[in-house]
Amino acid sequence: MSEHAVPMRSPYFTRGTLAVLAVAVVGISVYLGRMTFGLQTFTNLNDQWPWGIWIALDVATGIALAAGGFTSAALVHIFGRERYHSLVRPALVTAMLGYTFAVIGLLADLGRWYNVWHPILPSMWQGNSVLFEVGMCVMIYSGVLYIEFVPIVVERFKGRVDLPGVLRALNRPIEGLLRLAEATLSRFISVFIIAGVTLSCLHQSSLGTLMVIAPTKMSALWFTPVMPALFLMSAIAVGFPMIIFESLISSRSFRMAPEMNLLSRVGRIATFTLGFYAVAKVVDLTIREAWPLAFAGGSQAIMFWVEMIVGILVPLAMFASPRVRSNPRGLFVAATLTVAGVAINRLNVFLVAYRPPFSDRSYFPTFYEMLLTAGLIATLVLIYRAIVMIFPVIAAPHGTADDRSAAENDRRAA
Amino acid sequence: MSLRRRDFLKLTAAGPVAFAAAATLPTSAHASPAPDNAFDDAYGVLVDTTFCIGCRKCEWGCNEANDVPRRARTEFDDKSVTTVHRRPDATAYTVVNQIAAPPETPQPVYAKVQCMHCNHPACASACIVGALRKQPEGPVTYDAWKCIGCRYCMVACPFQIPGYEYAKALQPRVMKCGFCAERIIKEGRKPACVENCPNEALTFGRRRELRSLAHQKAVASPGRYLDHLYGETEVGGTSWLYLTGVDFARADLPPLGSRPVPELTEKIQHGVFKNFVPPLALFGLLGLVMASQHSGENGGK
Numbered sequence: 001m002s003e004h005a006v007p008m009r010s011p012y013f014t015r016g017t018l019a020v021l022a023v024a025v026v027g028i029s030v031y032l033g034r035m036t037f038g039l040q041t042f043t044n045l046n047d048q049w050p051w052g053i054w055i056a057l058d059v060a061t062g063i064a065l066a067a068g069g070f071t072s073a074a075l076v077h078i079f080g081r082e083r084y085h086s087l088v089r090p091a092l093v094t095a096m097l098g099y100t101f102a103v104i105g106l107l108a109d110l111g112r113w114y115n116v117w118h119p120i121l122p123s124m125w126q127g128n129s130v131l132f133e134v135g136m137c138v139m140i141y142s143g144v145l146y147i148e149f150v151p152i153v154v155e156r157f158k159g160r161v162d163l164p165g166v167l168r169a170l171n172r173p174i175e176g177l178l179r180l181a182e183a184t185l186s187r188f189i190s191v192f193i194i195a196g197v198t199l200s201c202l203h204q205s206s207l208g209t210l211m212v213i214a215p216t217k218m219s220a221l222w223f224t225p226v227m228p229a230l231f232l233m234s235a236i237a238v239g240f241p242m243i244i245f246e247s248l249i250s251s252r253s254f255r256m257a258p259e260m261n262l263l264s265r266v267g268r269i270a271t272f273t274l275g276f277y278a279v280a281k282v283v284d285l286t287i288r289e290a291w292p293l294a295f296a297g298g299s300q301a302i303m304f305w306v307e308m309i310v311g312i313l314v315p316l317a318m319f320a321s322p323r324v325r326s327n328p329r330g331l332f333v334a335a336t337l338t339v340a341g342v343a344i345n346r347l348n349v350f351l352v353a354y355r356p357p358f359s360d361r362s363y364f365p366t367f368y369e370m371l372l373t374a375g376l377i378a379t380l381v382l383i384y385r386a387i388v389m390i391f392p393v394i395a396a397p398h399g400t401a402d403d404r405s406a407a408e409n410d411r412r413a414a
Numbered sequence: 415m416s417l418r419r420r421d422f423l424k425l426t427a428a429g430p431v432a433f434a435a436a437a438t439l440p441t442s443a444h445a446s447p448a449p450d451n452a453f454d455d456a457y458g459v460l461v462d463t464t465f466c467i468g469c470r471k472c473e474w475g476c477n478e479a480n481d482v483p484r485r486a487r488t489e490f491d492d493k494s495v496t497t498v499h500r501r502p503d504a505t506a507y508t509v510v511n512q513i514a515a516p517p518e519t520p521q522p523v524y525a526k527v528q529c530m531h532c533n534h535p536a537c538a539s540a541c542i543v544g545a546l547r548k549q550p551e552g553p554v555t556y557d558a559w560k561c562i563g564c565r566y567c568m569v570a571c572p573f574q575i576p577g578y579e580y581a582k583a584l585q586p587r588v589m590k591c592g593f594c595a596e597r598i599i600k601e602g603r604k605p606a607c608v609e610n611c612p613n614e615a616l617t618f619g620r621r622r623e624l625r626s627l628a629h630q631k632a633v634a635s636p637g638r639y640l641d642h643l644y645g646e647t648e649v650g651g652t653s654w655l656y657l658t659g660v661d662f663a664r665a666d667l668p669p670l671g672s673r674p675v676p677e678l679t680e681k682i683q684h685g686v687f688k689n690f691v692p693p694l695a696l697f698g699l700l701g702l703v704m705a706s707q708h709s710g711e712n713g714g715k
Contacts, residue, residue, distance in 0.1 A: 035583070036583060037583055038580065038581055038582055038583035038584075038586070039580045039586070040580035040581040041581075043580075045565075045580060046580065047501070047503055047504070047568065047574075047576070047577045047578060048574070050565035050566075050568035050569055050578065051565065051569055074700070077704065078700050078703050078704045078707070079703065079707060080704075080707030080708070109564075110562055110563045110564055111561075111562075111563020111564075111565070111578065111579075111580075111582075111586040112561055112562050112563040112585065112586065113562075113563070115543075115560075115561065115562040115563070116562055118542075118543045118560060118562055119542050119543055119562075124543040124544055124560055125544070126541060126542060126543060126544040127683070127684075127687075128538075128539045128676065128679075128680050128683065128684075129539065129540055129541055129542050129544075129566075129683075130540070130679050130682075130683055131540065131541075131542040131564065131566050132542045132543075133683060133687070135542055190701075190704060193704075194697055194700045194701050194704065195697065197700055198693055198696050198697045198700065201696060202686070202693060205686075206683075206686075209679055209682050209683065210566070210569075211569070212678055212679045212682065213536055213539065213540050213566075213569070213570045213675065213676055213678075213679045214536075214569055214570055214572070214675075215675065215678065216572050216668065216670060216675070217569075217572070225678055225682070228682060228686075354569070356574050357572075357573075357574050357668045358499075358501055358574050358666060
């Protein structure tokens with residue numbers, strides 16, 4: 001490998017990081033407020049609208065955007081495309097944090113969040129429930145993601161465990177533990193990788209089955225028995241653009257040259273995955289004869305076109321153009337639109353398409369709901385930054401800030 | 415925009431053509447049975463809206479019998495609230511609404527709204543922990559102790575019945591009529607609302623008997639009722655049945671097909687997880703691809 005993952009070196013706090021920190025602090029305060037005072041004080045949820053943006057964005061979109069973890073693992077480890085190796089670790093960390101924060105977001109929405117572990121008890125297993133399957137898969141897959149992260153921890157600390165003071169006695173046991181983890185995982189890691197991809201296919205699609213239980217409440221613009229297939233396809237379609245999106249932000253943040261050679265190729269893959277999803281959506285709408293609804297006006301039709309044009313067709317056209325793909329800015333815009341498109345799709349499916357039969361108001365999130373969602377994203381970004389600065393996650397190409405600072409250190413030492 | 419039954423059938427028929435992925439939607443022995451008169455020997459209630467005088471005594475009885483915020487007896491004397499469209503919520507498992515009035519009808523027409531106690535309840539199918547259950551005796555009951563508060567039951571219910579205690583930071587409950595399950599099963603009594611009804615608008619009994627009673631009534635008084643016993647076939651049948659002379663939709667009874675609401679999701683779930691074969695097959699397939707890639711690599715080197 002010409003490129004090797006290294007911990008990023010940069011001051012942790014920059015002006016941007018501080019702004020993100022402010023959003024995180026506000027969001028966490030709202031979170032604590034919600035846990036103390038209940039849902040009514042902080043949300044616009046009611047009997048007509050039992051689900052809001054905490055489900056549509058924090059949980060459903062969060063999990064969809066974490067799909068880069070399994071798509072990159074499948075591409076590199078299962079289909080053997082080694083050239084994309086450097087994308088796997090950043091995507092893995094994104095997925096690990098994405099799932100963690102989807103669960104943290106879910107807890108804010110659950111009335112009895114302290115019972116969230118109940119589905120584990122065999123006495124409460126409910127095999128008919130789509131949500132039960134989603135919950136179990138998400139739980140197991142989160143565990144798999146953490147296990148897949150262990151080799152990165154081993155690589156960082158093996159032979160370097162050096163705790164200070166009284167903790168020094170723990171150095172040897174921890175060292176032994178790392179070696180044991182390495183020895184065990186090197187034999188079984190492929191099992192975890194395949195399990196991760198299988199579990200992802202299961203619950204990414206099942207998230208799409210959730211709203212299939214409310215056929216009479218859903219607009220036919222989105223309600224389809226193949227919604228699970230569409231959700232899986234869109235998760236696969238957004239996986240690579242999400243990787244591009246993050247890679248370009250990371251290289252800017254850490255002052256590295258963007259890995260355009262690789263990212264352009266990923267953009268080409270996205271043309272196919274997104275194109276496949278777009279065709280599937282159009283075929284589905286055509287077979288179900290749902291197009292008249294798209295021209296019926298109203299907020300549902302508007303949101304449908306925003307999703308289709310801004311979130312699917314425009315980024316698809318951009319990814320399809322080699323000129324756009326070779327330009328960091330073009331690639332970034334295409335990736336961002338794809339990410340936004342999937343977020344809009346999840347909002348549409350869970351909120352816009354949903355029409356309670358007896359309704360005297362519509363749902364719009366409170367400022368608190370939005371602040372909490374923003375705060376969770378901000379906290380995730382802060383932890384991601386810390387992880388890539390502590391652990392070898394991001395591959396540093398030659399001539400990067402990291403190499404330069406290393407060279408500087410050498411000079412100083414000399 | 416809601417789906418009519420015809421569209422719904424078209425969807426289920428046309429959808430699988432769209433994608434090979436839909437091959438994972440086979441019919442399954444585990445899925446809900448077709449609409450039938452299951453639970454015909456279980457308990458039910460026949461609501462004859464033509465006998466309802468909107469006295470709210472059922473609301474009062476319900477309030478006294480259940481663990482909801484207690485209201486003064488006199489509050490239920492105020493009949494004016496029936497002219498405002500109300501829905502059951504976390505404080506009232508049942509409400510009575512005026513659904514028609516003179517000059518349209520000779521007398522004001524009222525209808526009581528509460529959980530329909532579906533034969534194939536979507537709420538129970540949706541529930542992640544089995545807190546909601548269809549009891550063999552008819553009631554769909556709620557076990558707050560199991561509940562995690564996800565409110566998926568509320569998303570799933572086609573009648574939009576369950577309410578939620580959003581104001582509580584701790585131990586909020588899903589709130590809906592439980593058909594006085596303890597009272598009717600263990601004590602052999604009628605539900606509180608039925609016991610309190612002074613005018614025989616509510617009849618408690620075995621569902622089979624209620625169905626034949628309804629058809630007898632329709633025959634005995636031609637013109638009094640619409641030719642439709644609501645709940646007999648809707649969403650696979652409900653334990654509560656309605657007779658009315660005016661449009662059911664005005665009594666908060668939406669037009670619904672005869673297929674059980676959770677039928678499609680259960681088919682998908684049990685298809686995808688049939689004996690765990692599809693997930694294991696995917697696992698094996700990916701393993702084979704991985705192995706072939708690696709052996710190819712080694713061979714190439």
